[in-house]
Structure formats: C-alpha cells, structure tokens
Amino acid sequence: xxxxxxxxxxxALILIALLGVKTANLHSLFGIAVPxxxxxxxxxxxxxxxxxxxxxxxxxxxxxxxxxxKSLPWIxxxxxxxxxxxxxxxxxxxxxxxxxxxxxxxxxxxxxxxxKVAYGSTRWLWLGGLAFHWSFLVVLxxxxxxxxxxxxxxxxxxxxLDGFLQIGAPGLLLSGVVLLLAVTYLFLRRVLIPEVRxxxxxxxxxxxxxxxxxxxxxxxxxxxxxVDIVGxxxxxxxxxxxxxxxxxxISVVFYIHLFLVSALLAYIPFSKIMHxxxxxLSPTRNMPNNxxxxxxxxxxxxPVHVHTYEEYENDFREKMKSAGIPxxxx
Amino acid sequence: xxKTPKPDELSKVDYTPPxxxxxxxxxxxxxxxxxxxxxxxxxETLEFPNPRQWSPADEDWKLPENWQxxxxxxxxxxxxxxxxxxxxxxxxxxxxxxxxxxxxxxGSGDPKNMPVLRAELLRxxxxxxxxxxxxxxxxxxxxxxxTYSVLKEWWYYFFQCTECRRCSVFCPYGIDTAExxxxxxxxxxxxxxxTDWISGPAANCYMKGNHLGLEPHTIVGNLEYMLDxxxxxxxxxxxxxxxxxxxxxxxxxxxxxxFADPGTYTAMGYLMLFHELGLDYTWSTYASExxxxxxxxxxxxxxxxxxxxxxxxxxxGVKWILGGECGHMWxxxxxxxxxxxxxxxxxxxxxxxxxxxxxxxxxxxxxxHIAEFTADLIKHGKLKLDPKRNDHLKVTFHDSCNTxxxxxxxxxPRYIIKNVCNHFYEMDEHTIREKxxxxxxxxxxxxxxxxxxxxxxxxxxxNAVKDVVEKYGVNMLANICAIDRAALPAIxxxxxxxxxxxxxxxxxxxxxxxxxxxxxxxxxxxxPLNGMEGQE
Numbered sequence: 053x054x055x056x057x058x059x060x061x062x063x064a065l066i067l068i069a070l071l072g073v074k075t076a077n078l079h080s081l082f083g084i085a086v087p088x089x090x091x092x093x094x095x096x097x098x099x100x101x102x103x104x105x106x107x108x109x110x111x112x113x114x115x116x117x118x119x120x121x122k123s124l125p126w127i128x129x130x131x132x133x134x135x136x137x138x139x140x141x142x143x144x145x146x147x148x149x150x151x152x153x154x155x156x157x158x159x160x161x162x163x164x165x166x167x168k169v170a171y172g173s174t175r176w177l178w179l180g181g182l183a184f185h186w187s188f189l190v191v192l193x194x195x196x197x198x199x200x201x202x203x204x205x206x207x208x209x210x211x212x213l214d215g216f217l218q219i220g221a222p223g224l225l226l227s228g229v230v231l232l233l234a235v236t237y238l239f240l241r242r243v244l245i246p247e248v249r250x251x252x253x254x255x256x257x258x259x260x261x262x263x264x265x266x267x268x269x270x271x272x273x274x275x276x277x278x279v280d281i282v283g284x285x286x287x288x289x290x291x292x293x294x295x296x297x298x299x300x301x302i303s304v305v306f307y308i309h310l311f312l313v314s315a316l317l318a319y320i321p322f323s324k325i326m327h328x329x330x331x332x333l334s335p336t337r338n339m340p341n342n343x344x345x346x347x348x349x350x351x352x353x354x355p356v357h358v359h360t361y362e363e364y365e366n367d368f369r370e371k372m373k374s375a376g377i378p379x380x381x382x
Numbered sequence: 383x384x385k386t387p388k389p390d391e392l393s394k395v396d397y398t399p400p401x402x403x404x405x406x407x408x409x410x411x412x413x414x415x416x417x418x419x420x421x422x423x424x425x426e427t428l429e430f431p432n433p434r435q436w437s438p439a440d441e442d443w444k445l446p447e448n449w450q451x452x453x454x455x456x457x458x459x460x461x462x463x464x465x466x467x468x469x470x471x472x473x474x475x476x477x478x479x480x481x482x483x484x485x486x487x488x489g490s491g492d493p494k495n496m497p498v499l500r501a502e503l504l505r506x507x508x509x510x511x512x513x514x515x516x517x518x519x520x521x522x523x524x525x526x527x528x529t530y531s532v533l534k535e536w537w538y539y540f541f542q543c544t545e546c547r548r549c550s551v552f553c554p555y556g557i558d559t560a561e562x563x564x565x566x567x568x569x570x571x572x573x574x575x576x577t578d579w580i581s582g583p584a585a586n587c588y589m590k591g592n593h594l595g596l597e598p599h600t601i602v603g604n605l606e607y608m609l610d611x612x613x614x615x616x617x618x619x620x621x622x623x624x625x626x627x628x629x630x631x632x633x634x635x636x637x638x639x640x641f642a643d644p645g646t647y648t649a650m651g652y653l654m655l656f657h658e659l660g661l662d663y664t665w666s667t668y669a670s671e672x673x674x675x676x677x678x679x680x681x682x683x684x685x686x687x688x689x690x691x692x693x694x695x696x697x698x699g700v701k702w703i704l705g706g707e708c709g710h711m712w713x714x715x716x717x718x719x720x721x722x723x724x725x726x727x728x729x730x731x732x733x734x735x736x737x738x739x740x741x742x743x744x745x746x747x748x749x750x751h752i753a754e755f756t757a758d759l760i761k762h763g764k765l766k767l768d769p770k771r772n773d774h775l776k777v778t779f780h781d782s783c784n785t786x787x788x789x790x791x792x793x794x795p796r797y798i799i800k801n802v803c804n805h806f807y808e809m810d811e812h813t814i815r816e817k818x819x820x821x822x823x824x825x826x827x828x829x830x831x832x833x834x835x836x837x838x839x840x841x842x843x844x845n846a847v848k849d850v851v852e853k854y855g856v857n858m859l860a861n862i863c864a865i866d867r868a869a870l871p872a873i874x875x876x877x878x879x880x881x882x883x884x885x886x887x888x889x890x891x892x893x894x895x896x897x898x899x900x901x902x903x904x905x906x907x908x909x910p911l912n913g914m915e916g917q918e
Contacts, residue, residue: 054522057522101472104468105465105468105469105472106465107462108461108462108463108464108465108467108468109463109464109465110464110465110466111463111464111721112717112718112721113717113721114466114558114561114717114788116547116550116551116556116558116787116788116816117786117787117788117789117790117816118551118787118790118816119790119792119815119816120790120791120792120793121743121789121790121791121792122743123741123743123754123791123794124739124754124757124758124761124794126761127757127793127794127797128793130790133816134790136743148554148556152554154479154551154552154553154554154556155477155479155552155554157551157552157817158479158552159482159483159552159812159817160482161482161488161842163393163395163397163488166393167389167390167393167841167845168845168848168849169488169841169842169845169846171810171812171813172812177477177478177479181477181554245478246397246398246399247397247399247478247481247482247493247496248476248477248478248481249399250399250403250404250493250499251404251476251478251481251493251496251498251499251502252476253476253523253524254522254523254524255515255523255524256475256476322513322514322515323515324472324473324474324475324476326472326473327473327474327475327555330469330472330473330555331473331554331555331556333465333469334466334469334470334473334555334556334557335465335466335469335556336466336550336556336557336558336561337555337556341716341789341790343716343717343720343721343746343747344715344716344720344743344744344745344746344747344749345742345743345744345745345746346746347720347721347724347725347746348720348721349721350721350722352463353721353722356682356685356686356689357429357686358686358689358690358693359588359589359686359690360693361668361690361693361694361697364589364590364591364668365668367589367590368597368598368599368667371597371598371599372598372599372625372667374599375598375599375602375603375624376602376624377598377599377602377624377625377667378624378625378626378627
C-alpha cells in the first residue's frame, strides 16, 4: 500500500511536468522557476536542519565501542573501531561514510531445530548500498559538465573511465546502469523481505521511485530520444549564471527529468535522505572513547538532590557503631 | 504469573510479521513478558511524580489529566538536550540491518522487538507532533497521535529492551536504541510508569547505598561469612576495613556480589587478591553500589545515585578508586560519571602500588577497572598462580554488553582467564566481543515475573554457550558483570543445563597461591579440587 501510494505520487509528478510543458507551455516555469525554487529550498532546508541538530548539545561521551579500548601499553588498542583520539575518529568516520564499514559487518541468522541459532556474514545490503551511493555520486559529478564551460579535464576523464566498456553510441556509461540496478535491488529487498516490508513507510518507497524515474528519464534522453544536448547546455549554463533563457526544441523528457530532480532536491531536507548530514553528527560514531582520560563537559549539567553521607550516618549511626564501622559523629 | 513454557516449546519462534500493519496492531500484554509496576513508596523515596498503587495489567493506569501534554513537553525538552536523540529521530532509513540483531527479536519473533520498529514507536509520535510532514501527511509520513494505546505500547516494549547497544554496532549511522529506550523510559517516569524491579533497587540505593538495601552492619556481616569460608579453605584470616579514612584506594563493586552466589565467590576473590597484595584499601558502606538502576530510570536519578562514589572518595581522602566486575556500572563510569559528578580533582592519577603502573587511560576519572588492575599484576609477574586448580573447568568468556560496547574491555579479562585457567574456548565469533549477546536480563529486567521474556532474550547467548559445550565440553561461563552472575544461572539452567557461571576473580582466587596458605582441598565453592576428592 505504501509502495503503491509512493508510485502514484511519482507518476503524478511526471504528469504535472508533462502537462505543464506539453499542454500549458509553461517552459519557463518548469525550466527556470521550479529549479531555482527547489535549489533554494534544498540549500536553506539542509542548512537549517543541520543547524537544528547542532543546536542540541552532546552532553555525554557515548561512542559505540567496537574494538579493544586503549588501556595498558602492552594491550593492542583497536584504533579505528574504538578510537581514543581525533585522528582515530576521523579514520572511523571516513571508513563509515566512504565504505559503510558498519554495514560491512552485517550478519544474518537462522534459527534451526535443536534449537540452534546460526549466524553468517551477509554483504548484499552493503554491496547494494555502496553501489547505489557511489554510482549516484559519479552520475552527479558527470552532470557538472552541463554547468561548466570549458569542461574541466578531470570531468572528461571521469566520463571516459565511466564509459570504458565502449558499447554503442553514445557510449554506455556504467554509472547509470549500476545506479538503475542498485535502486532496483533496494526496492526489491524492501518488498520481498517480510521484516523489511513490515517496517517500510511510504517515505521509504517514494525516494526510490523518484530516483528510479530520474535515472530512467536520463537514460531515455541519452540513449533513445537523443535530447538536443546543445540546447540543454545553453539552459543549464544560463541557470548557473543567473541569466537563463529557454532555448527552442528541447524535448519534454528533459523537463520531466528536471522537474523530478527539483522535486528530489526540495524533498531532501524534510526526509530521511538527510542521513547524509546526520551520520556526520552521530555521537555514537563521531566521538573518541577517551572519557576516562579527558573530561567532557555537559553544558546543562545541574545540581541534583542527593542523599548525603551525613544523612546516611544519621540513619544508621548506632548500627554502624555496633558493627565496628567508624563514624563522623559519635 | 503464568508458568514459563518448556525450552522446546519456547524455541519454536515464528518470525512472520502480523497481517495488520504495526500501527494497527496494539500491544498485547502477555503474561511472563512484563514486570510489575512501581510501588508508590519507592517513587516517593525517589521524589518521582505520580506515586500510586497500579498494575500494568489494569485498564486505567491512574495518570494525571494532562498526561499527553507532560509527555510531549518532556519529549521536546529531551530533543533540545540530546543531539543523539534528535539526530536518531530524523535519520533512520529503515534499511533493516538492525532488525535481526536484537536478542529479543531472535527469541520472540515479535516485530516490535526489531530495534528499528522499537524506535519507530517513539519516532512516529515525534513525527506527528514535531515535524511538518508528519503533521500534514499523518500516517503516510509514518506519523501518529499519542494515544493511551500508544503509551501502553511504549511501556511494554521499552521495558523489553536491555539497552545493550548491539543494534548500534550494525547501524550504518550508529543509531543507538539504548539512547532511544533511555529517553522513552525517562518520559514514562514523568507519569510514574516505572517497573518496581527498577524503582525498588533504585530507592534502596538512594537511602541505603546499594540496590539490595543492605544496611551497613549487614554488609560487614555478609563479608564476615565470606571471610570465614576463606579461612576454612585457605587457612588465612583476612581483615578488611570499612569506611576507613586515609586508605589509598576505595573499592566499589556491585552489591549483588555481596549477597548471593555465584557473585559472592567473586567478592571472595577480591578479598583474597587484595589481602595477598597487602593493598591499602577500604570498602564503603555508603558507596556500596557500583551498579546504577537510576541509569535505567532517568539521567537525573542516575546522577543522584552515582554521586556517592566521588563524595565518599573525597570524605575518606583516598587517592584513587578501584571498581569491581560489573557491566552497566562501567558504562556509567566510562561514559557518564565525570560529566555528572566530576571533576575528580581531589584524587590522584591511579597508580598500582604493586607494579608502579600508572593508569593513564583513567587519568581524569581516577577510576580503574579491576580487570585492568589484575591483568597488569599478572603481566608483571606479581601473582603466584596455579592454573591447574582450575583444570576441572573448561571456560568460555561472555563479554557483557556494556563493557563491550560502552567501553571496549575485551583483552584484559581474556588475558587473566588464560593465565589462571588451562582450558579456555571462545564462542562463535558473531556472538562475542562487540557482537556479544546480552544475557537478556540487563537494564533492570532481571525480575522473576517476566521469566518468559528473559528466557527468550537469553536464547542467543545461551545457544552460543551450548555450541561450545557440545564442541569442547565447556562447563563454565566466565563474565565480568554482576547482572550476568545473577541472571545467567537461570538462563543456562533453562537452555544449557549443567553449565556454571562465574566471575573472573573467582577463577583468579582459586588459582592464587597465597603466602602461608594451607594446602587447598576445595575451591571457593567448597567443591573438591582434582586429586583431592575424599580429603575434605
């Protein structure tokens, strides 16, 4: 149900763009105004969300320690999984953000008769997630060539690398294919694994369908309808130089693509996609385990009502004395 | 309370989620899965709101009129105080990596025991009240209203989490369900909705210094029983001191070890070790609890209970503090104590009087873990050990959740065990160290009335033990946690009968060759040593 509703929402977005451009001729709206608005929402939204998180303090030093602590000099510390220094934390975060290290350690269990609980490593989610994020990043970077003139050499070489298979013309780019496969995998596991289906919200399917449609519309433009790339680049260059005009003859598929991208941008600050910023602020990962070595400060630490030793001794003085325990007041 | 089903019945777990969505499936309070509600006298002692006689099974929980307002204000306050809570409310992508990592899910199959869904119980209310999307789109955005039924669901499931943090190891963003459970329990406590197994010990600890409510003379008396036993076994008379000013070291350990076996054997181990070293140390009857049931209640109560340790160290004028074997005690000491009740600037950086080792890793809190202390002694050859005395034991080691994932003390206890025992075997790599499984009774869930829950939660741990029992003939599970020592015997009896449970320092004391001791014929449990049968 959640999946169907999300699919309907994405189809509605496509129809809005299709009708808006094809029927209502609102090229400027969909080609200029909407992208600007979306970008503004994205930037303001992301920044304010991160600031909002940042405004809440981190009162305690609560890293999840996943390896040997630093203790006696002859015991080997696990510096990445249980870092006690800033450089260790940076290492841990880099591995987490770039290589999804925690997900790499994922396991699956099986309860057999006996009973016997058996565990094994499972890396499909790690692989699918990594393929998805990295291919998405490559696709994103490749798109920078639409916003730069002349195109920097590194972008051109990235594209050469991405198309190393040299299949067809225009050459097949691997990143797009991987992205499509990875999104499909992420969707399929969500509907096929009963536990994951049970926890999935509409907000989990919607971005998948959205990204799938963005990838598909891009692929259609590149390989099938062969969009007027000169026109597209004139528009995109105009957008970044704040001097946009709508060139003639760009196909409606492009406007759909652009509208879906705009929708994604505007959606990000309000969605789980904010995990890209949130992981950097996650106290269980970005803190060193050094709280016995160095004092951390809780900014809102306040005095509390305690039961003092004096009160305790008043309660038990006679019993203490008869048990031979020294007391403050005889 | 209902009788706990037999193991073969309990181990038939159905993992198929219900037909109805989780928001449309209210919590069903199953007998044996929950603890009794807090008694009014304990809440009064702790100065907590809404003390009254109530039962979780009642329709009416006798809440104040404006309970929703209290909870939502409390939620808002905590979002502003804890970045962890705020970020964890926002960034979960529901990838499901955590889903099968929880011992309660593995043992019960209840989808609301998947960490992700446990968190969603609270997240849904957060979205419904504090996010734009949730307010507008409602259920579609995973949002819902805070109803009486939701409140009961919170109570049921946030007291089915042991705050063990295993899920947070696997989460790609480090989302820690323990943080969320802690917040949820704080909120529930705003309405007087604790369990009595938590508020009772917490009230005891507040007034009498320890969870068991042992009064000062009882502590001395209990230790005297142990000293008599030690004298019978070793011929050595030990005289420890209590509340002694001017001692070099204050020793703090969980009170459970002063009360019931097998914990008492661990306490005997401490007494023997310290005597052998001639350590200048003292016990305290005021700070007679290392553990902290306040930690399972609210941040403020945890701080109130914890304050006694530094206060007592200051009053007695000791130089540093040594802490015994306990799980959540060490999470608190490592990750909270300094921020609550520090700075401990009246203490000195801990230095072992025996080896001269300076414990740099504790230079701010001035509190050393006994496993660090003893491992250092052994490394420097300061103990005369005869591991053969433990030859009847085939030992495996259970990493306690809190010392594993809230500290990372893995090698120290293993080093000690390997030096005092000749037969040591590790369990399945997926069930030890940072991936260790909780005993299923942590965070104040080790009551009697929720035995089915405890046996279900204990299944993964016990099952990994069973594996090494079958493979290597393991017959003893060592650990460094008082709750383990209190909870695991029942769990092992149920799932792996015949397997014992011991603290590491019981093993140390059995192997420890003391100056002037008579030939030992039994171990601390009074069981004949190998080759000594019939010589008692």
